[in-house]
Amino acid sequence: MTILTLENIHKTFKNGDVEEEILKGISLSLKQGEITALTGASGSGKSTLLTIAAGLQPPTSGHIYFESHDLAELKPDQIRHIRASQFGFVFQFAHLVPFLTVEEQLIFMLDVSDSKQNKQQRAAEIKRLLELVDMEHRRTAYPASLSGGEKQRIAIARAMVHQPTILFADEPTASLDSKRSKEVMTLMRNLTKELGITTLMVTHDQDTMAYADHMIEMKDGCLSQPV
Amino acid sequence: MNLGWKEIKRNKIRFVILGSIVFLVSLLTFMISGLANGLSQDNAALIKNLPDGTLYLEAEAEGNYSFSSIDSEFQEDLLAMSDEVTAFSIQMGFVDDQDDKQHSVAFVTSTASDDFAHADHGEVILDQSLKEDGIAVGDILTNQQFDGELEVVGFVEESKFSHAPVAYINIQDYQDMYRTESLQILYTPEEQAAINTEHLQAYSPAEFLNTIPSYQAEQLSLNMIIWFLVVISGMLFGIFFYMMNVQKIGLYGILKAVGVKTSALFKMIWLQMLLITIIALAFSISLSHLFNLFAPAGMPFHLTAITTIQLSVIFLIIGFAGATISGFQIKKAEPLQAIQQGES
Structure with missing residues (x-):
């Protein structure tokens, strides 16, 4: 089943009087539960495409269909609501809230997503997720006391705690060494598969690509043949 | 979850420092206000304690009661x-x-x-x-x-x-x-019809007080200090939250990216401002009123509950304004920029 469809996406940036077209009519579909890796050289437009697909910036033209909505047509607050409740994000850096404990990071995300779970259900879900990312023992720790790998595991847990429909991951292992990268990607793949979450991931790391079901290479703002 | 409270708990020292400054500024304001009121009473209690009404001086006296x-x-x-x-x-x-x-x-x-x-x-x-x-x-x-x-x-x-x-x-x-x-002076209470004659000049009690030598100069300088302190406290909030917001601009961008409402971030700093101000005011009000009770009898210090409430409300409004103006940084926080930057 198709979860997200991008149709003829164009993105143009103005740099003074010069217009630069970053995305040149890209169309693609994401299917439920699948991990799609966007790869390509620096400046090929992969991160721009991911942020447009995630509703973080509008396309210059084109359509983004998600659950019968065209994100390009929605108001900013409607897009924000979709981001909070239906999308999950993992970035290159964990970007955890420095004054919240590990457990509170997840509670906070459930609040943001307007989760309808009661207190017990929330507690159980958080416990389960922390066990899955092997961080249950650090539930009361603050980000300052966590290692880079631990932070990223918490970032993954935070991105999934509200059981989003789609996970957007922008270079999720770029700040980690190869051992931690493997751990994080194994974890991310296992979790998305277990929870049936569709994933769109930007990466230029060959090892990370191996965890994707599909790979799409971008070149000069266009999609080249799937690898 | 209350993000504002969580941040205060985690960064106690930072907020205690701000609270202490607000406490000191508000205490100084209450003390000077008490002194201004005390001096005002010392200077003009005879007139201030009269019920609302009108005072009349001879027109030729040109506002100087001793010539009337x-x-x-x-x-x-x-x-x-x-x-x-x-x-x-x-x-x-x-x-x-x-x-x-x-x-x-x-x-x-x-x-x-x-x-x-x-x-x-x-x-x-x-x-x-x-x-x-x-x-x-x-x-x-x-x-x-x-x-x-x-x-x-x-x-x-x-x-x-x-x-x-x-x-x-x-x-x-x-x-x-x-x-x-x-x-020298005629006084009529509020309900009494005005005396209309070209030989007399009418004054409200407040206007009459300004005819007392030194009264206006004394009160003006003290009130100026009070208002400066109030403005300083507002600026303190503005600067403090501005500095904090600049440090957290990346975090705000990330929070906006994951779907946190901008209004929720504003509520966070409003709550922090409110908590700090209320606690600081509670201390300064208690201390200044204790002083009011135990001040030496000859000391012109007179702090009323109404003045305290008025100043407290002004402090809250000014604090709110300072925090809100600094909060415009939150509106500027760009999710895209934050994502592309390093760890906040």
């Missing part, structure tokens, strides 16, 4: 028409006690009125502050301009004029003392 002299016939006609009208005079002077010690006083005499203490011929009623100078009921006081003697028959509370305690004397004694038949 109400025509005695005109005064008699007015008093005959209404028993609500009071004529009174104030003269700065001295009394000598039984030990020949001189005390500065403001002699006040009036026609029959509930708003002024009434002394019979040869009697004087004093402001209670003179008790501290050792004067008691039954003491005999003298004045160089007055041939007779004045027996102290009582004391009244908070009756001062031009920083001197008021000495209420009989109108006949006043006329003997100052060799004049006419009084």
